[in-house]
Amino acid sequence: MADPATLTPAAEPERGTARDALRAFWADFRRNRGAVIGLAVIALLVLVALLAPLLAPHDPTQQFRDALLVPPAWQPEGQGAYLLGTDALGRDILSRLIFGARYSLLIGLMVVTIALTGGITIGVVSGYFGGWVDTVIMRIMDVILAFPSLLLALVLVAILGPGLTNAMVAIALVLQPHFARLARASVMNEKTREYVVAARIAGASNLRLMLRTILPNCLAPLIVQGTLSFSTAILDAAALGFLGLGAQPPTPEWGTMLADAREFILRAPWVVTFPGLAILTTVLAINLCGDGLRDALDPRLKRG
Amino acid sequence: MNKFAYLCGAAALALSAPAAQAQVLTVCLEGAPETFNPELTSNGTTAYVLGQIYDGLVSVERGGSEIEPALAESWEVSEDGLTYTFALRQGVAWQSNDSFTPSRPFNADDVVFTFHRMMDSEDPFYEVSGGNYPTFNAKLADNLASVEKVDDYTVAFTLTKPMAAFIGTMAHGSLGVTSAEYAQAMMDAGTPEQLDLAPIGTGPFQLQAYQTDAMVRLLPFAGTWGAEMGDDLRTPMVDAVVMAISGDATVRLQRALAGECLIGLYPNLADKETIEASDTVEAVQTPVPSTGMLHFNFAEEPFQDQRVRQALAQAIDMENFVEVIYSGMGHLTGAVVPPALWGTASDIGPWEYDPEEAKRLLAEAGYEDGFETEVWAIPVSRPYMPNGRRAAEIIQADWAEVGVDVSIVTYEWAEYIQRARAGEAKVGMFGGIYDFPDPSQIPNNYLTCQPDGSTAPSNIGDWCDDRFNEVMTEAGSITDQDERIALYHEAQQIVHDEVPVIVLGGADTITAVNTSVQGYVPAVFGSSRLSGVTVE
Numbered sequence: 001m002a003d004p005a006t007l008t009p010a011a012e013p014e015r016g017t018a019r020d021a022l023r024a025f026w027a028d029f030r031r032n033r034g035a036v037i038g039l040a041v042i043a044l045l046v047l048v049a050l051l052a053p054l055l056a057p058h059d060p061t062q063q064f065r066d067a068l069l070v071p072p073a074w075q076p077e078g079q080g081a082y083l084l085g086t087d088a089l090g091r092d093i094l095s096r097l098i099f100g101a102r103y104s105l106l107i108g109l110m111v112v113t114i115a116l117t118g119g120i121t122i123g124v125v126s127g128y129f130g131g132w133v134d135t136v137i138m139r140i141m142d143v144i145l146a147f148p149s150l151l152l153a154l155v156l157v158a159i160l161g162p163g164l165t166n167a168m169v170a171i172a173l174v175l176q177p178h179f180a181r182l183a184r185a186s187v188m189n190e191k192t193r194e195y196v197v198a199a200r201i202a203g204a205s206n207l208r209l210m211l212r213t214i215l216p217n218c219l220a221p222l223i224v225q226g227t228l229s230f231s232t233a234i235l236d237a238a239a240l241g242f243l244g245l246g247a248q249p250p251t252p253e254w255g256t257m258l259a260d261a262r263e264f265i266l267r268a269p270w271v272v273t274f275p276g277l278a279i280l281t282t283v284l285a286i287n288l289c290g291d292g293l294r295d296a297l298d299p300r301l302k303r304g
Numbered sequence: 305m306n307k308f309a310y311l312c313g314a315a316a317l318a319l320s321a322p323a324a325q326a327q328v329l330t331v332c333l334e335g336a337p338e339t340f341n342p343e344l345t346s347n348g349t350t351a352y353v354l355g356q357i358y359d360g361l362v363s364v365e366r367g368g369s370e371i372e373p374a375l376a377e378s379w380e381v382s383e384d385g386l387t388y389t390f391a392l393r394q395g396v397a398w399q400s401n402d403s404f405t406p407s408r409p410f411n412a413d414d415v416v417f418t419f420h421r422m423m424d425s426e427d428p429f430y431e432v433s434g435g436n437y438p439t440f441n442a443k444l445a446d447n448l449a450s451v452e453k454v455d456d457y458t459v460a461f462t463l464t465k466p467m468a469a470f471i472g473t474m475a476h477g478s479l480g481v482t483s484a485e486y487a488q489a490m491m492d493a494g495t496p497e498q499l500d501l502a503p504i505g506t507g508p509f510q511l512q513a514y515q516t517d518a519m520v521r522l523l524p525f526a527g528t529w530g531a532e533m534g535d536d537l538r539t540p541m542v543d544a545v546v547m548a549i550s551g552d553a554t555v556r557l558q559r560a561l562a563g564e565c566l567i568g569l570y571p572n573l574a575d576k577e578t579i580e581a582s583d584t585v586e587a588v589q590t591p592v593p594s595t596g597m598l599h600f601n602f603a604e605e606p607f608q609d610q611r612v613r614q615a616l617a618q619a620i621d622m623e624n625f626v627e628v629i630y631s632g633m634g635h636l637t638g639a640v641v642p643p644a645l646w647g648t649a650s651d652i653g654p655w656e657y658d659p660e661e662a663k664r665l666l667a668e669a670g671y672e673d674g675f676e677t678e679v680w681a682i683p684v685s686r687p688y689m690p691n692g693r694r695a696a697e698i699i700q701a702d703w704a705e706v707g708v709d710v711s712i713v714t715y716e717w718a719e720y721i722q723r724a725r726a727g728e729a730k731v732g733m734f735g736g737i738y739d740f741p742d743p744s745q746i747p748n749n750y751l752t753c754q755p756d757g758s759t760a761p762s763n764i765g766d767w768c769d770d771r772f773n774e775v776m777t778e779a780g781s782i783t784d785q786d787e788r789i790a791l792y793h794e795a796q797q798i799v800h801d802e803v804p805v806i807v808l809g810g811a812d813t814i815t816a817v818n819t820s821v822q823g824y825v826p827a828v829f830g831s832s833r834l835s836g837v838t839v840e
Contacts, residue, residue, distance in 0.1 A: 063701050065624045088574075088628060089697060162714075244683065249697045249712050260694065263572045265554055 028296035035292020041285035056095035064090035096252035111233035114172035119179020127187030141177040186218035220297040227290035332565035341500035355831035358480030358505035369741035385466035417484035439478035472740035508835035568816035573631035591644035596688030596735035597805040599765035613803035615665035617655040630811035647743030674707025680732040688735035767804035
């Protein structure tokens with residue numbers, strides 16, 4: 001049975017039901033403690049990213065030439081001015097991590113937006129029309145999926161040229177088939193339902209049926225996939241940065257920081273550790289949050 | 305039959321030395337040998353492996369830069385400087401393997417065969433294994449007219465024009481002598497490529513087995529000529545050499561620290577302290593005659609003005625640069641010829657760091673607001689540039705101070721070389737390592753141009769200066785060393801004044817050597833030898 005709230009056009013939602021749905025969702029979400037912690041960490045990261053210029057003690061690209069490879073402040077040779085130490089060029093690691101949060105979140109957001117928009121468009125068209133349109137689109141998606149994702153991203157970046165924007169486009173293209181498939185499956189599932197048939201009989205156009213009637217009911221799995229892709233995107237961008245194909249210097253992107261510090265793993269472990277921890281924490285938080293979203297949005301899991 | 309003999313041998317060995325433990329020298333290499341014929345490669349790792357197996361006509365003194373006799377006992381130069389006559393050593397034995405047993409010692413036929421293969425595209429062996437001889441083509445092909453046998457132990461090399469660096473070039477590891485008899489045997493057997501896969505040399509070690517990308521095993525060649533003449537430095541002293549291949553520098557160091565390899569090549573310079581803190585491993589420091597440079601592209605308008613180039617040179621804090629990039633093991637210099645080599649102009653320092661003066665010069669040249677440019681960073685680690693990207697970031701920050709906005713560009717190494725040589729780099733890092741002890745190599749390859757204006761292949765900025773070319777040509781055509789030193793000084797001064805490149809310097813290299821290893825001397829030129837090395 002379809003939820004009555006989605007039957008009504010989105011332009012004029014019934015206030016009570018929308019708020020109720022949100023409240024029910026939050027109650028479900030809150031039950032998962034990991035998800036709440038994840039959400040808190042993400043909120044904190046967003047805050048850090050937004051307030052980066054205020055929070056960072058130094059300019060992330062300034063090279064302090066009298067303070068090369070200074071250990072974190074709590075170690076004997078550490079200096080209070082550089083809480084997490086400095087890298088080989090004397091740049092403050094904490095400041096770079098703080099500014100790096102901006103890049104990581106930006107990468108995640110941009111990639112998911114591009115992939116989600118593209119994937120939904122393709123998936124809905126494919127699932128709604130079926131027939132040869134579906135066959136052609138899905139075979140193309142299969143071809144993209146047949147490549148190991150990082151390899152394909154590498155090839156795309158090699159063609160487009162290294163840089164943060166190109167890396168984001170490449171990762172979005174690689175992730176996009178997942179959204180397309182998911183959207184297509186949901187649309188095929190929904191399009192034979194009574195409410196869709198009813199809307200069709202009432203004279204709704206194809207576009208209206210696709211976007212207004214069917215799509216809102218397919219969003220739950222897409223949101224979950226989007227959240228999980230957010231972390232994949234950050235990881236892939238870090239990997240590209242690590243291989244020298246992502247963000248270009250002196251951008252303080254976490255993956256690039258990790259790659260630059262590799263040779264100091266024995267002599268100055270802090271230079272490698274902190275960017276690695278930053279990536280780990282962020283990805284873990286987003287994944288936990290994504291799991292919680294899935295549990296809260298999936299009706300089958302909700303009752304179980 | 306073979307097995308029986310082997311068993312007998314093993315039993316005899318066991319009986320004769322019941323208490324002595326077999327001495328196995330283990331070496332951690334940074335890459336796999338790509339071929340087993342030195343002619344076919346210019347790769348340093350391959351040269352390290354093959355340097356144990358093959359000998360050249362002459363060699364470089366261990367740990368030094370003097371040329372000494374090897375397969376040639378002596379040589380003479382004709383009056384016009386065009387003919388070099390080598391008197392070859394007699395009674396030098398070839399190694400053998402399962403498919404080949406030599407019937408005669410080394411002689412002039414082998415030398416003629418070795419060079420003929422690389423010179424003459426009609427030679428039956430020319431096309432075997434691809435027909436590409438990088439070192440020979442780059443350094444000798446244009447100058448060598450003929451190699452002829454005078455008698456069994458005399459060979460004459462005729463040049464097309466006088467070449468001061470000829471003897472030095474002959475010491476290059478890629479010009480090791482291969483056996484003509486072995487080549488003929490393999491040709492007759494229908495497997496000519498075996499010549500390049502199963503090496504037969506005259507050196508102190510012979511190949512026992514190679515596991516692709518994992519391990520090279522060498523056995524001592526007891527009949528090597530060095531042992532026969534009682535030269536300890538050319539005699540294999542260990543019972544086996546095992547070269548384990550691990551690509552990652554940190555992994556190689558860990559293996560050396562754990563005692564898995566007694567010699568660990570090329571650890572990260574940054575890990576020197578870790579090695580020094582260890583009780584079992586020492587960091588052996590060796591100067592590397594290499595020069596790293598930042599080339600200005602003369603096709604770019606701002607760089608045609610000497611004031612701009614000098615300003616940019618003065619804008620770099622070279623002291624900090626050398627300290628950071630070469631992990632404290634670099635040398636601060638403004639001379640193109642590195643301090644490890646004769647002919648270096650030790651009185652030429654880098655341009656003095658003075659951002660104010662740099663700004664003034666830029667303003668004088670009409671760039672008071674600065675300009676935008678690219679710096680190309682080499683993507684691989686080389687002795688002259690261990691970390692190109694980090695170097696570029698320092699330059700980026702320094703030049704930003706004087707208003708020059710830099711974006712950093714890099715490509716995969718092969719593509720980088722190709723694009724840089726095509727003149728695409730606005731400001732490009734480039735550099736090289738001397739293969740043989742003659743100061744002409746880097747200035748010639750990286751800075752000269754022809755009278756028609758075409759530049760040397762590695763002159764990526766297309767700098768062309770008549771006075772510099774004249775001095776270099778003159779220095780290359782005479783053999784008196786003192787005169788040559790004076791001329792190379794002059795050439796280096798011209799480079800310093802004109803600033804077609806900023807000399808970035810070069811670093812010493814370190815090798816992690818276990819304290820149980822005695823007598824290992826890393827080579828300054830070419831590859832280090834494991835003969836004369838013992839393990840306690």
